Amino acid sequence: MTTTTQTPDLVADSVRVILDGQAASGAYVASPNFSQYRFGWLRDGAFVALAMDAADRHDSARAFHEWVRRVLETQSGRIERVLEAVTAGREPAPEDRLPTRYTLDGAEEPEADEAWPNFQLDGYGTWLFALNAHLNGALPPEFEPSVRSAARYIAATWRLPCYDYWEEFGDRVHTSTLAALAAGLRSAAELLAENEWLDAADDIVAFIRSECVADGSFVKGPEDARVDASLVSLATPFGVIPSTDPVMAATIERIRTELSSPSGGIRRYLGDSYFGGNPWLLLTAWLGWHDRLTGNAAGAQRAREWVLAHRSEGNNLAEQILDEPQVPEAVAEWTERWGPVADPLLWSHAKLILLERGGVRTWS
Ligand code: BGC
Numbered sequence: 001m002t003t004t005t006q007t008p009d010l011v012a013d014s015v016r017v018i019l020d021g022q023a024a025s026g027a028y029v030a031s032p033n034f035s036q037y038r039f040g041w042l043r044d045g046a047f048v049a050l051a052m053d054a055a056d057r058h059d060s061a062r063a064f065h066e067w068v069r070r071v072l073e074t075q076s077g078r079i080e081r082v083l084e085a086v087t088a089g090r091e092p093a094p095e096d097r098l099p100t101r102y103t104l105d106g107a108e109e110p111e112a113d114e115a116w117p118n119f120q121l122d123g124y125g126t127w128l129f130a131l132n133a134h135l136n137g138a139l140p141p142e143f144e145p146s147v148r149s150a151a152r153y154i155a156a157t158w159r160l161p162c163y164d165y166w167e168e169f170g171d172r173v174h175t176s177t178l179a180a181l182a183a184g185l186r187s188a189a190e191l192l193a194e195n196e197w198l199d200a201a202d203d204i205v206a207f208i209r210s211e212c213v214a215d216g217s218f219v220k221g222p223e224d225a226r227v228d229a230s231l232v233s234l235a236t237p238f239g240v241i242p243s244t245d246p247v248m249a250a251t252i253e254r255i256r257t258e259l260s261s262p263s264g265g266i267r268r269y270l271g272d273s274y275f276g277g278n279p280w281l282l283l284t285a286w287l288g289w290h291d292r293l294t295g296n297a298a299g300a301q302r303a304r305e306w307v308l309a310h311r312s313e314g315n316n317l318a319e320q321i322l323d324e325p326q327v328p329e330a331v332a333e334w335t336e337r338w339g340p341v342a343d344p345l346l347w348s349h350a351k352l353i354l355l356e357r358g359g360v361r362t363w364s
Helices: 008-020 042-054 058-074 076-087 122-135 141-157 175-192 196-211 229-234 246-258 281-293 297-309 329-338 346-357
Strands: none
Touching (some): 008 042, 042 058, 042 122, 042 346, 058 076, 058 122, 058 141, 076 141, 122 141, 141 175, 141 196, 175 196, 175 229, 229 246, 229 281, 281 297, 281 346, 297 346
């Protein structure tokens, strides 16, 4: 367990923002004051829980995991219907596929005018991974049904096209999503002490290696040869590809060169137009976290300085800065549509904590 504290105040500030955004149910709100983000996402929340464990706030992480455990118990009927469909060689019904986010009470969100692209798989894998890091392999019996449900769901669905990390391109499979699913199955194997989950995990990693590489680097997916900053996750934290692997190293270098803004922040991918497609605080911190874990102290320091220089009022961390857009006119378009950019965003704070602390254990 790595517990070196470089700057306690930064961690303390971020812990405060995260605790303010944790509901009594245990759910972490994605952002407390952005109209579209007042829900609990499995992806964001699982990274926040990892960070809270790294900050020694195991109580908060535990409350989140208990929330997901209860949510999954309520979803068991849908999971069984999805499994039945896949076993029979049918497409699972859209209404049976699990959503990426729930209300803070753990319910499904009400039908909105603007329906959310909710079918995303990665959060279920990331949750298993974060739970395993939290429990360190020792599963309390009450978690067993939810861990098993999540593992069965992932093993049955990983080949299905779904929306990606950025809630886009719902007709494709995505490398970063697949990495989260492989990591989740490996975590389930450890938690349940059942090796059978490793077969599906190995199939996913083999698919990533054979279908998700172009010109010597991992790419967004089999149909998209761009790099995406979320590909850092293959090594940090998921460790499904070792950071020393030459293809992984080439991917990191492509992210660092192609996705770096003039000021040194990291963008999601080239061509992104959401709020202009600026650099994101959490992605800059994420690359810095990877640099720290792989011994690139200068890279980690650069990332840290960039994030600190782009804090907003009250030492909050937003989703993205707005002054280095790839598509300048899209900043105003999105602001008119949904209001000012999310600030604070809880998983931006999570990534800063992980950069500061290094994580709860070494993954790659
Ligand atoms: C991001 C997602 C994130 C969600 C909530 C979206 O805009 O693309 O990755 O889970 O916001 O923070």
